[in-house]
Amino acid sequence: MADGEHTLNLKVTLSALALRHLKDRAEKLGMTLDAAAADVIEQQLFDHDDYDWGDDPENDPRTMTMAPYDPSEPTYSVEDVMAEFNAELEKRLAEKRV
Secondary structure (H helix, E strand, C coil), X not given: CCCCXXXXXXXXXXXXXXXXXXXXXXXXXXXXXXXXXXHHHHHHHCCHHHCCCCCCHHHCCCCCCCCCCCCCCCCCCHHHXXXXXXXXXXXXXXXXXX
16 A cells, blocks of 8 residues: 555454355455455555546556557467466465465
8 A cells, every 4th residue: 555554453244145255255365364355445445536647548547548459469378378377376376375
């Protein structure tokens, strides 16, 4: 966070379904339950207008444009891309767990 991090001790009551979703999210992301809850809260409170994106509309994710499709660009199979992605993800998660 730009203005630093603050720790709040909260008591939150969730439905069994919400708790299951939060636990699943934490497990998938390799986070603690508290970290997953904080992540969800921060996402819900995010507001694009809190940031200075500059004068160039390409800096703002709401107004930036996509590069035109170039059919001559190389393509890769989803299997190859996902294998590389999973390997990188596992490497990063292993580094965090140490």
